[in-house]
Amino acid sequence: MHAHDIEKSLRSFVKLKNRSLRELTAVDVLDLATEHWLSTDVEGVRPERGDGLVAYFEVLNRGRGTLFEFGVNRIMTFARSDDDYIPWLPAVKVRMSVAFKANLVVFQLGPVACNFMCWNKKSAQDFKEEIMASAPFRLVAAWSPHSAGVASEECTAPWGDPNHPTRAMSWAIA
Structure with missing residues (x-):
């Protein structure tokens, strides 16, 4: 599968699981994004850390007011065919997220921007458990x-x- 087809594939996967985006919870987002990642392979990505998941929590404003968002981004970085070094490689980010109205409890968490990453499909369960904890x-x-x-x-x-x-993982979240 090509990286540019992953969004469409993920949407179809959600429908296949008899879910709609409107009814998704944080647990659904984590489960569905991880399961889809595990069940699909992408052509042309780097062999090492070329296809992975980055989960995040962040206070954002996407035009609907201040929201507390949990998302799982699938990052697909393309392999280079030449030996020229470039510091930043082309990639595709597919975000599956759920947002909640930000309230005082969110701000009492302290710094809320945090992330978790998984680049090895064998570590997917550990990735999910770390997030759920x-x-x-x-x-x-x-x-x-x-x-x-x-x-x-x-x-x-x-x-x-x-x-x-x-830049830490700021390039891969939100």
């Missing part, structure tokens, strides 16, 4: 979502370690 996830797991969505966009990813020395 986090304070932000335990908080939103019981909340009714304000909105949910799936979107894809082209982006860039660092040549080496995804946890960039100066």
